Amino acid sequence: MKGNSYFSRKLHSLLGIIPLGGFILVHALTNYQAFERGPEGFANGVHTINSLPVLPVLEIFGIYLPLLFHGIYGLYVAYQSNSNTGRFKYGRNWAFTAQRITGVITFVFVFWHVYQTRIQVYLGNITHEELGSTMHTIASSPVMFVLYVIGVLSAVFHFSNGLWAFLVSWGITVGPRAQRISSYICMGVFVLVSALFILSLVAFSGDEFKEAANAALTWTNIG
Amino acid sequence: MAETTVASKTVKFIVSRQDTPESKPYTEEFEIPYRPNMNVISGLMEIQRNPVKADGSKTSPVCWESNCLEEVCGACSMVINGKPRQACSALVDQLEQPIRLEPMRTFPVVRDLVINRERMFNALKKVKAWIPIDGTYDLGPGPRMAETKRQWAYELSKCMTCGVCLESCPNVNDRNSFIGPAAISQVRLFNAHPTGEMNKEERLEALMTDGGIEGCGNSQNCVRSCPKGIPLTTSIAAMNRDTTKHLFKKWLTN
Ligand code: SF4
Ligand code: FES
Numbered sequence: 509m510k511g512n513s514y515f516s517r518k519l520h521s522l523l524g525i526i527p528l529g530g531f532i533l534v535h536a537l538t539n540y541q542a543f544e545r546g547p548e549g550f551a552n553g554v555h556t557i558n559s560l561p562v563l564p565v566l567e568i569f570g571i572y573l574p575l576l577f578h579g580i581y582g583l584y585v586a587y588q589s590n591s592n593t594g595r596f597k598y599g600r601n602w603a604f605t606a607q608r609i610t611g612v613i614t615f616v617f618v619f620w621h622v623y624q625t626r627i628q629v630y631l632g633n634i635t636h637e638e639l640g641s642t643m644h645t646i647a648s649s650p651v652m653f654v655l656y657v658i659g660v661l662s663a664v665f666h667f668s669n670g671l672w673a674f675l676v677s678w679g680i681t682v683g684p685r686a687q688r689i690s691s692y693i694c695m696g697v698f699v700l701v702s703a704l705f706i707l708s709l710v711a712f713s714g715d716e717f718k719e720a721a722n723a724a725l726t727w728t729n730i731g
Numbered sequence: 732m733a734e735t736t737v738a739s740k741t742v743k744f745i746v747s748r749q750d751t752p753e754s755k756p757y758t759e760e761f762e763i764p765y766r767p768n769m770n771v772i773s774g775l776m777e778i779q780r781n782p783v784k785a786d787g788s789k790t791s792p793v794c795w796e797s798n799c800l801e802e803v804c805g806a807c808s809m810v811i812n813g814k815p816r817q818a819c820s821a822l823v824d825q826l827e828q829p830i831r832l833e834p835m836r837t838f839p840v841v842r843d844l845v846i847n848r849e850r851m852f853n854a855l856k857k858v859k860a861w862i863p864i865d866g867t868y869d870l871g872p873g874p875r876m877a878e879t880k881r882q883w884a885y886e887l888s889k890c891m892t893c894g895v896c897l898e899s900c901p902n903v904n905d906r907n908s909f910i911g912p913a914a915i916s917q918v919r920l921f922n923a924h925p926t927g928e929m930n931k932e933e934r935l936e937a938l939m940t941d942g943g944i945e946g947c948g949n950s951q952n953c954v955r956s957c958p959k960g961i962p963l964t965t966s967i968a969a970m971n972r973d974t975t976k977h978l979f980k981k982w983l984t985n
Contacts, residue, residue, distance in 0.1 A: 513940075518975075588906045588946075592952070595813050600952075601950045603950075604901060677947075677949070679968055682968040683965055684962070
């Protein structure tokens, strides 16, 4: 098995961007519908995703398997690293440590979040149409809201900084100038995508989604 | 008069000591007379001459390594006030006191400040950081190197295998088999050489094995720490590019 760790690490880096990074972007934009167009917009977004062809295949090979590989191999990568930010207080070194910490936080957060939403749909406890109200229940609890903000910021930082590292690890940005400019772009991505997620969390906690939740509740009661 | 004032000025050192490779490290404090333009090595020489601790009790002389005394051999590398660097170019006048000396613990400590940097030489062997021209007959002159290339390649050739970049790297540790930045940059150097280039795949493949270039986590401490100003992160990214290309080429042509 010559070059196995080289291969695994390359795959780890690739999966972080394609498909996982792509998924984060789609997820951020779908959620943002909640802020821009309210419960109906969000429901439409969810509906669009659910009407994709071969959805289970997409989910398994496009999300679950890459996520598991990236997450578990990533934990191993984090375990293999020391943090020496005390001795070397450089921005990139902080980012190195932050990449590993946010990776672990994201790992926990994603499992928990998937359990609260997608798994509940699988279990039949809620329907896709009720995801908006599920998110309202979560986002209107102050503790959950803060935890979600931490989780979301970690995930988005991990993605944005990982994008920067991806460009280096694949030999796309080679010189210091290229790497500096790409770090500005990646910081921009971090701010933008974080804003999308946080605004949608704010929208989810709003009254509109409460009414939607009530409506859903009444609806189930009648049903 | 002037002499007494000079003689009363002292330099404080806190030195990490370790008697054997397995024993526990401990620290000892020394206070030695100041002389103008001292460097850390001359301080250590003074301690060797008169191995008396700051509290007046006798101790064994501190062990360290040094050769060139002009920052080209790398032998005297140690951690000075928290930063890995060469003791011979560390001027006492520019250091905050007490001056703390520790060995670079990324490497096995032999005694006191003496470390074993064998892993770096093994790394150079692993990536074949040389140009194979030995044979039974004269091969004649090799191809010429472009001057523009020579200029940046020369910078890479300044590496003295001192180990500072490995000491600063959070991924060089006993849980990780990462080869370290220095050897990766040497692959770039020897692959840039017109004759060395003829064996470039061998070196790239060495970087594509366990503990090779994939071990880099982009903390970029190495480039900030290298006393020779070698553009290590550029070398690593350039080798990332070459190994990636090599990977696809192999997939598509084999
Ligand atoms: S690259 Fe620089 S820091 Fe690393 S071993 Fe060579 S000279 Fe020392
Ligand atoms: S003695 Fe050679 S680098 Fe210091």
